[in-house]
Amino acid sequence: MSPDLDLTGAATAARTPLRTLLDLDGRLFEAAADWHWPGAERVLPRLSRSANHGVLWFATAAALAASRTPRARRAAARGLASLGLASLTINTLGKRSVRRARPVLDPVPLVRQLKRQPITTSFPSGHAASAAAFATGVALESPAWGAAVAPVAFSVAMSRVYTGVHFPSDVLAGAAFGAGAAFLVRRLVPTRAQLRRPARPRTEAPALPEGDGLVVVANRSSGTSERVRALQDALPRAEIVECAPEEVGDELAKAAARAQVLGVCGGDGTVNAAARVALRHGLPLAVLPGGTLNHFAYDLGVEDERQLARAIRHGEAVRVDAGRFATRDTEGLFLNTLSLGVYPELVRARDRWSHRIGGWPAGVLGALRVLRADRHPLEVEVGGERRPLWLLFVGNGVYHRMGLAPGRRTDLADGLLDVRVVHGSRRPALRLLAAAAAGPLTRSPAHAAVQVNRLRLTGIEPDTPLAYDGEVTTVSGDMTLEKLPEALTVYRPLETGF
Numbered sequence: 001m002s003p004d005l006d007l008t009g010a011a012t013a014a015r016t017p018l019r020t021l022l023d024l025d026g027r028l029f030e031a032a033a034d035w036h037w038p039g040a041e042r043v044l045p046r047l048s049r050s051a052n053h054g055v056l057w058f059a060t061a062a063a064l065a066a067s068r069t070p071r072a073r074r075a076a077a078r079g080l081a082s083l084g085l086a087s088l089t090i091n092t093l094g095k096r097s098v099r100r101a102r103p104v105l106d107p108v109p110l111v112r113q114l115k116r117q118p119i120t121t122s123f124p125s126g127h128a129a130s131a132a133a134f135a136t137g138v139a140l141e142s143p144a145w146g147a148a149v150a151p152v153a154f155s156v157a158m159s160r161v162y163t164g165v166h167f168p169s170d171v172l173a174g175a176a177f178g179a180g181a182a183f184l185v186r187r188l189v190p191t192r193a194q195l196r197r198p199a200r201p202r203t204e205a206p207a208l209p210e211g212d213g214l215v216v217v218a219n220r221s222s223g224t225s226e227r228v229r230a231l232q233d234a235l236p237r238a239e240i241v242e243c244a245p246e247e248v249g250d251e252l253a254k255a256a257a258r259a260q261v262l263g264v265c266g267g268d269g270t271v272n273a274a275a276r277v278a279l280r281h282g283l284p285l286a287v288l289p290g291g292t293l294n295h296f297a298y299d300l301g302v303e304d305e306r307q308l309a310r311a312i313r314h315g316e317a318v319r320v321d322a323g324r325f326a327t328r329d330t331e332g333l334f335l336n337t338l339s340l341g342v343y344p345e346l347v348r349a350r351d352r353w354s355h356r357i358g359g360w361p362a363g364v365l366g367a368l369r370v371l372r373a374d375r376h377p378l379e380v381e382v383g384g385e386r387r388p389l390w391l392l393f394v395g396n397g398v399y400h401r402m403g404l405a406p407g408r409r410t411d412l413a414d415g416l417l418d419v420r421v422v423h424g425s426r427r428p429a430l431r432l433l434a435a436a437a438a439g440p441l442t443r444s445p446a447h448a449a450v451q452v453n454r455l456r457l458t459g460i461e462p463d464t465p466l467a468y469d470g471e472v473t474t475v476s477g478d479m480t481l482e483k484l485p486e487a488l489t490v491y492r493p494l495e496t497g498f
Helices: 003-034 040-050 052-066 070-097 126-141 143-162 168-188 225-234 245-258 268-281 295-300 305-314 342-357 359-372 428-438
Strands: 202-204 214-219 239-243 261-266 285-289 316-326 331-334 337-341 378-382 385-396 400-402 405-408 417-423 447-452 454-468 471-491
Touching: 003 143, 003 168, 040 052, 040 143, 052 070, 052 126, 052 143, 070 126, 070 143, 070 168, 126 143, 126 168, 143 168, 214 225, 214 245, 214 285, 225 239, 225 261, 225 285, 225 305, 239 245, 245 261, 245 268, 261 268, 268 285, 268 295, 268 331, 268 471, 285 295, 285 305, 305 316, 305 471, 316 385, 337 342, 337 378, 342 385, 342 454, 385 454, 417 454, 417 471
Parallel strands: 214 239, 214 261, 261 285, 285 471
Antiparallel strands: 202 316, 316 331, 316 471, 337 385, 337 454, 378 385, 378 454, 385 417, 400 405, 417 447, 454 471
């Protein structure tokens, strides 16, 4: 046998399995075209068209976010991130790597066919990839919502075979791409369920089955009415006091005088004010998230009124740390973060615009204005050495970067201050962006990080802005920051795993 014949025989043998699979794929496509799908003629073509350019999934994500539950919002965000990665992969690699022609539409009944036929290559199915990516991403964050979305995603994928625009193998490959994208996103940005939380210092707190002795002060400007009404339904004997922002301090002081448990509903600034009153009066604190960010409540593990009510009914509580800062003229408490440098200016800029355009757009606008401004770095003496800094960040507890996502705390009683600085240079933008992208690195040319339980700063210039828990004040001279270990008793349902 000649060498030429050997090579031809080997090539034929190598092609045989692929040809067999393609033939099977074609037969399955024709069988699907011949099969009567009861009730599908009105639904599947429309569903297929609705998923063009991800419109169906963006609408579904908006519906999930409108539920106002943090888990649903996270599920929506994860679903869209997974969809985005899947679409990028399919359009840049998948479609260009395998240039497979679309199926011939002759076997497909005319009533099923799409009015506008796609012009891209057939393998893999972008619609199936997007559907699987979105549904898998949602399910990884919230299995319940994932179960609700899965039938729609399955129907979209099947509609591509039903309408004759894809072979079955195109759909299977696209779905595999999509699911893989969702798991890759989870690797980059772990879900809440993946975070291992250490055992918490549990403590005793009053169990209030009907809410007797609970007084909740709610900041009306945070849009808390719906949440406090739901809490009132769950704890009918609780007393609810809704008030304007300028009245929060007085109402908290009055509530502490008659409460067995002090409750608060509002943003992080309102929660900070309640924590100061609770510490002063030795009262346990019940926190119902009602602001935009709700860092403390979410890191604590309380996301809605049902979780909080369950904890109060059963007397489930933990001890958490607080941070304290003090100068000669100023003293304060922080439950989340404290910062000097450009961040207080960002908070001020955000507050000027938030009532007009909303919190998140105002934050983006504030950041752009702060980074573009021509300014000098902050001069602070740390450890006997005077240093130029664009930003000094101090966290009440160590913040962990969740992959590429913003940091969260898994331990609110670790006894540590998370101190991070961005070193000064001619302009802040590049260094701040580099520090944000790098995450919590120990040392770099742009920034540094260290964990301590006490920090002393000296030589702070007069009227230097300081931001803490979303509030802004000014400091000067020397400042001491320290931890108050396990200072505060806070309700939270223990069975969710702190």
